[in-house]
Amino acid sequence: MPSSNKQTKYIIVSGGVISGIGKGIIASSTGLLLKTLGLTVTSIKIDPYLNIDAGTLSPLDHGEVFVLDDGGEVDLDLGNYERYLNVTLTRDNNITTGKIYREVIDKERRGDYLGKTVQVVPHITNAIQDWVERVAGVPTSENGRVPDVCIVELGGTVGDIESAPFIEAMRQFQFRVGHDNFCLIHVSLVPVVGAVGEQKTKPTQASVRDLRGLGLSPDILACRSALPFEEGIREKLSMFCQVSPKQVFSVHDCESLYHVPILLRQQGMIDVLTERLKLDNLTYTPEMRVEGDSLWAQWREFARRRARDLDQTTIAIVGKYTYLTDSYISVVKALEHAALNVNRKIKINWVEGSDLEESTMHKDPLKYHEAWQHMCGADGILVPGGFGERGVEGKILAAKWAREHNIPYLGICLGMQVAVIDFARHICGITDAHSAEFRESCANPVVIFMPEIDKATMGGTMRLGSRPTKFLDTEFSKNSKMRRLYGNVDEVHERHRHRYEVNPEVVAELESKGLHFIGRDADTGERMEILELENHPYYVAAQYHPEYLTRPLGPSPMFLGLLLAASGQLEAYLNGEDVSNDTDTKLKM
Template structure:
């Protein structure tokens, strides 16, 4: 097993995840099997109970693991399926060590950060790195490890020390370190001092980078590269310039142009690769090049209004953004997302901030399509309902994801069935004397008190119902009988209203494996371009070269080419995992 560690310095949010994913992709183009691990130094067990505004999106895996959003990047770039154990947190490590201490596994010794915590980290990495993650079912050959946070932070110290020891544990031929640093441009001059200081801190902790990846707004000048090489104790070929490009999908090609793989292959002593694997890797590289070049040449734009409640931090919807990007590239369109804070669409804003109200509605009315993503809590719900109503009544393509499906149902129940005041039990504690039927209810099998890891999580089967050949969404899935998608929710559509809703034209075209839980909705109206909702989160399984079908449908309908997309022969959804 070969290990490549990606660390970061100077500032956080510098792009370690994209660089780690891109490095892994380049190893795959060489025909190697790649896996990824993300280390997060926070004390939480996982990302499940964090606010999206606190830490960005919570990504969900097949096994129900609620993990850091960077694992989504790895899966999208590398076309692999990771597990909850591929995300290591301080909380997980300490819980494991404390559990062992309580059982007496340490034979009376004083349990300390070194060696017990650091050993637990190394053992975890070695164990998880061997888990098969692709369709070959074989043990990976390369493991990319991203160390979250910034080197020098107090909370990351045990992990840095563990990795310092780990390089000797696995041997120098099996360990490489890439350090990502910032090269700011001040008054037109590229400054190298922050990178020099970051590398100095790293070396003082016992880790010497094999490559320095320099993030900069513009291309690095030759003298900047030489200066960094000289003062950071690396050769010029070990300094990688990662400047701003058209999209993050260009980063792997940018790294390849600078012969990154040539250096790493030599450093890791990678031998001869099987010809069939090499051919497969070359085909992957060819597809990637074609995708990025085609996207660069596209000039028609499709505008999607993302109506959400965490729009102040776009990372809260990272997988949604990426799924829209994958779909727009597949449709050969330039994507423009207009961010609409759902609260600003509510009638109360007329009195509070009229300009924001008009601005928000202008964005919605001018968009080619409307997307309402997942979320929790009552804030901004009425604005989302208004957006869904506008999409339904004005033939604007609509996709509701998780909460977005529930919003579409609530709107339909209120305005078509005429049950005024109906909403979700998440937002209203109904009383019997009110005589109002809720549109959305608590799932009976979820914990309403303990919130961590108690939702319907992970991959589940959704079966298309009978007589749904008319469904555009089913067509996008290639006409299969069922699909497997990832879930993260604790509420469902009220089964008492299903018959009434369907009698008015909004059909539940997909149900769970028991046939009791509603998973997909679609408006049966030939005149409407696309009105779809999914209780599951299709964005979690979207890949760069294989876009999510509901997102593909939204973008294609918004671009006016859905009929053409439905005729394509590449909609060969596998239907199983």
């Protein structure tokens, strides 16, 4: 085990040419490779926007809002970090301009600066550096060790005005921590243009020149391109960007994102990092080496499955932002993880909830019929979380279709609430049943606003973070599919993000007709958390978001159940039978 007084190593990941180039995947993949050495790794994401957190950002503007155990609403890249590194991060692992400026201004108001003029340099830049060091020094929940390596992703693109304080902070930081403890990976674009598909290096050269002009020199170039490097491209980049050829990596399109760590390792990333950061000076135990080797073997097997020609299972996701799939990135990853762990390839039919509604049939019949065709042709249906009224009636219709036609169904957050609305309307005869979120004056609200939530303030006021859910001690609950998928435990901890809940006053009537609330909050027992429909192949829903805790090598039980049911393997799995046709890996209870 590395000594307690060791200096943490820092890897900074910056981006050039264009945004959305894949810095998060490079950062996550690099962290995974370091973990295969037995090292403890943590990650920080820097977002240069003024928002305090991602909680009030539209998914269309910034992708999914990811929720952490401590209730932090953060950038979706932190989801990548948790999934790849199998770590539990906190809200402090996401730095925003808003957080930094708030901290500095609070200090100024208290008089901490003793009358000095507060400026970007040194006060803001010092606050950034102090924050990074503070987070990097926190022992991980994974093994209780202080991280050996902290990976810091700089959001945005080099040259952006809003990123300037963070770039300057990292320029200073390299001297604070020392040359052997600081490594900069610059992720850039090598576009393929022209009729013959020639790769162009000029954009990367210009990006590196800008970066060097700001006082930072890249140690590693990770070059995104549709194709592997042509002959001479690596040498050309090396010459004009002042890095060794072995420090230039081709990160071309491959089978899947799970192959990126393999791609980097094949090109010598571990050797370059070991040499640059003097990782050989760290002390390793045999247990750390064995743990790292085991992780790499599991990851390669998982990526191998992704590349195989597996049987396909189709899941319809009925949502509100389906034209921007980053809005549901954790749901997509959870489906992928579950599918690959049962040797299936996932195909997603994206269905806009509003397209299922009768009003669309009158305005655009083709769109209406296509939406229903996509949903009806799926092996399973999933309604994810969301806010706002648009498409809600379509989601209710999706829940109704799954219930009536014995199609495996998984509802998450709003997906649970629409399942309750459908059941109340069409089974319990409460024809005007609705949610108070969409009908404040509704006479029969089966979904209500939680009394403890602040209606006036939007950011950070929902029921957020990890909360315990206790399974009921009833005959149905004990034998329920959902409880068995969770391993017959009494209590589970999952992450929440909601303002509305199922009305406790209607629960008895719903359960009398066969909709069972088998899991409730552990604190009061009056907040409905998990429902399961009797006499159905798989009709379950949760108020929490199980997708936030999915891992490539540890899929979420709720998603695993959906894939097993949709592929006709659930009963065999629940009975303890081997449901894998893979000779290397067997999936059993």
